[in-house]
Amino acid sequence: MKRIAQAAVLLATAALALSTTLIWRTWTTPTIGEAEKQLQSRQRLAVLPEASYDNHPLDTPLPTPDAQLAHSRIVSAYRATLAGTPAAVVLITQAQGYAGPIVLTIAITPDGRLLGSQVVEQQESPGLGGRLADPQVHWLTQFANRSLGDHWALKRDQGDFDQLAGATVTSRAVIEALQDALRYFDEHRHALLEGFPHE
Amino acid sequence: MNRDYVLVAALAPLLGTTQTLPMAAVMGGCAVLMVGLHQALLMPLRNRLHGAAYVLASLLILAGLASCLQLALRAWLLPMALLLGPYPALLCLTCLAMDRLLPEAGRWRSLLLHLGGLLAAYLVLGACRQGLGVQLANLAPGALLLLGLLLALYNHLRPGPAHPRRQGKP
Numbered sequence A: 001m002k003r004i005a006q007a008a009v010l011l012a013t014a015a016l017a018l019s020t021t022l023i024w025r026t027w028t029t030p031t032i033g034e035a036e037k038q039l040q041s042r043q044r045l046a047v048l049p050e051a052s053y054d055n056h057p058l059d060t061p062l063p064t065p066d067a068q069l070a071h072s073r074i075v076s077a078y079r080a081t082l083a084g085t086p087a088a089v090v091l092i093t094q095a096q097g098y099a100g101p102i103v104l105t106i107a108i109t110p111d112g113r114l115l116g117s118q119v120v121e122q123q124e125s126p127g128l129g130g131r132l133a134d135p136q137v138h139w140l141t142q143f144a145n146r147s148l149g150d151h152w153a154l155k156r157d158q159g160d161f162d163q164l165a166g167a168t169v170t171s172r173a174v175i176e177a178l179q180d181a182l183r184y185f186d187e188h189r190h191a192l193l194e195g196f197p198h199e
Numbered sequence B: 001m002n003r004d005y006v007l008v009a010a011l012a013p014l015l016g017t018t019q020t021l022p023m024a025a026v027m028g029g030c031a032v033l034m035v036g037l038h039q040a041l042l043m044p045l046r047n048r049l050h051g052a053a054y055v056l057a058s059l060l061i062l063a064g065l066a067s068c069l070q071l072a073l074r075a076w077l078l079p080m081a082l083l084l085g086p087y088p089a090l091l092c093l094t095c096l097a098m099d100r101l102l103p104e105a106g107r108w109r110s111l112l113l114h115l116g117g118l119l120a121a122y123l124v125l126g127a128c129r130q131g132l133g134v135q136l137a138n139l140a141p142g143a144l145l146l147l148g149l150l151l152a153l154y155n156h157l158r159p160g161p162a163h164p165r166r167q168g169k170p
Helices: A003-044 A131-133 A139-143 A168-187 A189-194 B004-015 B019-047 B052-076 B077-083 B085-102 B109-134 B141-156
Strands: A074-082 A085-096 A101-108 A114-122
Touching: A003 A085, A003 A101, A003 B052, A003 B077, A074 A168, A074 A189, A085 A168, A085 A189, A101 A168, A101 B085, A114 A139, A114 A168, A131 A139, A131 A168, A139 A168, A168 A189, A189 B077, B004 B019, B004 B085, B004 B109, B004 B141, B019 B077, B019 B085, B019 B109, B052 B077, B052 B085, B077 B085, B085 B109, B109 B141
Parallel strands: none
Antiparallel strands: A074 A085, A085 A101, A101 A114
16 A cells, blocks of 8 residues: 555656656747857857947858868858948858867958957867867967968968967867868858848 | 765766856856755655655656756856756756755754855855966866865864864764
8 A cells, every 4th residue: 555655656756747847848948949049149240340240140141152171161151241331251160170070250351351260169178279269368369360361370380370289289270270261252252242142 | 885975976066067156156056946946845755755766756856857957047048058068967966965965853954054055165166266267277177176175274264173074084
């Protein structure tokens, strides 16, 4: 008799826990979707200086033909405009880092200079390559205003740029991805600046 | 084996999520909420279930609570939820350790006291790791060292002879 009572209480507990979780999930799903969308747009547009554009770039993704580059892959492209004229092109690109893929947002001005770059996703070693995404380490800012005419390599490879200490693979991967993106912009300049977005 | 060793299981979420003070504060709040709700929900079951059935019920409740907590964090604190990763779910370990260690007599008073201590540990560790600005303090091993130092400081500053339990002796 006692065993049956225990089993009944246990069953009731299980049913209650499961149903509460399911109801909670149904109730929070729309909010989570909204939050994810907002976060994604904030992450992807954070490279652009505020007030430098007045459209909603993420609503009109541009076509990206030949997206596979030498060291990276263009995931998507967006055009930011101010008063109807192109202000910048934002490329989302994915490169192979030391521990996994690194996803970068790269903003390029219409005259082919790098406006800025930020990390969206990375799984590099904490304390070494992971410092790439650390807001207190301004490693990515050294690339601002650079264009294809610079030597895109680490100083140890006779280039122009400092590396993240202890993270040569990560540093090389990022530099190559940035150079790839600038080259891609150069080759597809017309389509990216004036072409029509996806319908 | 000393019963207090199950507390080691509760270290993972504490060390893994106190890199900055906001993270530590959110995690501390979650810990208090989880342990409090877990104990409150187990109260009516304590006299009805025994042995394995009690443990199973406790685990079922924890599974539900942890799922709801993860969903709530994603819905209303998404950037924080991404920073915290899987650690909020690991708070289940803290709950299980608490459930085992709380005495039968004066359970609620003891629970409040320990929850206060746990929250304080989260906040102090978070503040120290953020404030120190040392690279080592940012990583989990540094956090363990820092926690040891903080406990030593606590034992040193506390008036009266230290209870043997706080010296790690059974």
